[in-house]
Amino acid sequence: MKRIFTTLALAAVIIFAGCTDLDDVYRQLDEQEKELATVRALLNAMTNKVSVVSYKELPDGSGYELTMSDGTKITLKHGAKGNQGERGVKGQQGEDGQDASADLTITETDDTVIIVYKGVTYTISKSVPLPSMTFTTAKAPGGKLRLLIAAAEVDRADVWIDLNNNGNEDDGEAVTVFGSEVDYPLDAQTVTIYGKVTELDCGSNQLTALEVGNNTALESLRCLFNRITALDVSSNTALVELSCQYNDLTSLNVDNNTALKVLSCNYNQLTTLNVDNNTALESLSCNYNQLNKLDVSNNTALRFLWCSDNNISGSNMDVLVNGLPDRTGKEAGVFMAIAPSSPDEGNTLALDQAQVATGKNWRVLDDFGNPYTPPGDTPPGDVLNPLSLVAKYNVNTAGDGFVTSLTACNVSGYFTFGDAVSKFSDITIGGKQYHLPSIEEWRSIVPEDWKHVQFTNTNSYNDIGETVTVQGTSIAMTSDFRTGVSGVSYALRYKGTDMVSAWRYEFIENGNDTHMKITSRSLKGQTVVTVDEIAKPAFWSANGENDVIRHFPASGYTAGSTLYSVGTYGYFWSSSPYNSSIGVWCMSFYSNDASSNGFNVSYNGSSVRLFASGD
Known part of the structure; x- marks a missing residue:
């Protein structure tokens, strides 16, 4: 009713003034209709808590286009230029003509967009992009991805997976099962998971790349048995578990992951590993890499350490065993630094070094979980037992190492x-x-x-x-x-x-x-x-x-x-x-x-x- 009255009033004024240009009347009515629609859209956004995703200037410079979180767009136009130009000339009326942009201003804060339009201020929240994680797989489209995704109950409604890599949430892409493995149909080799995900298991999916830095809520990441060559977790400060073993990583930086309790990075190609900042670390598996030193002196909560099949020896092994936390009066720690059955073992652990570990209540074990005594050395606290000089396994068929079974009758080598x-x-x-x-x-x-x-x-x-x-x-x-x-x-x-x-x-x-x-x-x-x-x-x-x-x-x-x-x-x-x-x-x-x-x-x-x- 108010809209009709305004329109009739405007028409009456124009006719009373003797205007006979109906096209101009219709133009003004159309402009007013658009302005009313714009105001209505701004009010609806504020009322319905629709946020601004982005905004950009129109190509002709006449205003701005806002993209809203519900997918709609709002166009805001500057006012018409004054008769005296953009700045105007001071005339008989005593005031400059106003700039064309004076009717519209847009400013931002960290979490809002403030719009002044036609003298009215509209404050609308800014849309924060959903957290996301993206990976690339060598699997061909048409196959399956087996994933485990977990999220807090309050965040689950926003979690979805872009299986066809089109940037839109299509039918069937909402994640509805949390905390259990699900086979998802693969429609593209690049896949993005959106939402505040706390746990992701994407192991054994032939992944060649993985980006998780845009999801700072992530607490557990298991990406083992893939082909990943680089992994950046510097933004994932909430990580408690990182299992990235059996990949092709040549470096791994966990300096920022101070909440980390479990780190499994074994079976990679790491040449260095710094865990100085990971003071909460309880379990570290870094065996089967190319490390020549490892210092765990800051890891006072450490209980399990697997570091065999590296190149740690001599004074660097001294640093390692001297840095083991003292577990006297606590449950014994597990220290596996030597894999006697492995032909690739480059670590050496001497008797006195093993004694340092056992003196701090660490069980010194081999790669099969048996007590380990350095070959030819006296067992800690005892004298030499001749049986300790005997290798634990038969020689393999190639004659260059040992078999991996203690008892199998059909795996050993036979030699004249x-x-x-x-x-x-x-x-x-x-x-x-x-x-x-x-x-x-x-x-x-x-x-x-x-x-x-x-x-x-x-x-x-x-x-x-x-x-x-x-x-x-x-x-x-x-x-x-x-x-x-x-x-x-x-x-x-x-x-x-x-x-x-x-x-x-x-x-x-x-x-x-x-x-x-x-x-x-x-x-x-x-x-x-x-x-x-x-x-x-x-x-x-x-x-x-x-x-x-x-x-x-x-x-x-x-x-x-x-x-x-x-x-x-x-x-x-x-x-x-x-x-x-x-x-x-x-x-x-x-x-x-x-x-x-x-x-x-x-x-x-x-x-x-x-x-x-x-x-």
């Missing part, structure tokens, strides 16, 4: 005696020096006489004289044996020496994992322990912290191209010929007994188990 002597008389694997043992060295582990290690026949033998070699030194000793006790043989060996110890020999029949298991425990400094006590299960069920355990698969042997006795017999070469023609001493076992008194034909193929060299 000549090849074994040629390849393994002196070899370095994983930064450690090893050699093919003599038969006297084998006898330090398995007695010479088969009667003393029997699995089926029960017998007792006391004060049996033995002569063995340990680290190049010949040792004469006496031993007591109890055989065939519930399928197990026991021994009290190295009597009369500092290496007095309890031994347990078991033949474990388990298909392709059939093997002989040997366990040894130092008894130095203990009250008198008899072999009959050793033969009781209660002895082995407690106080086993420093037990040394080795497994020997029943890998059989080869004659020509044929395998024999796999899963039944185990044959392990020594470096000692039996005679000048074809026989060679070996350590052997099967379901009845074991001894270091067997021999095999030199041109047959047998397994190789190396002994650590050096002091």
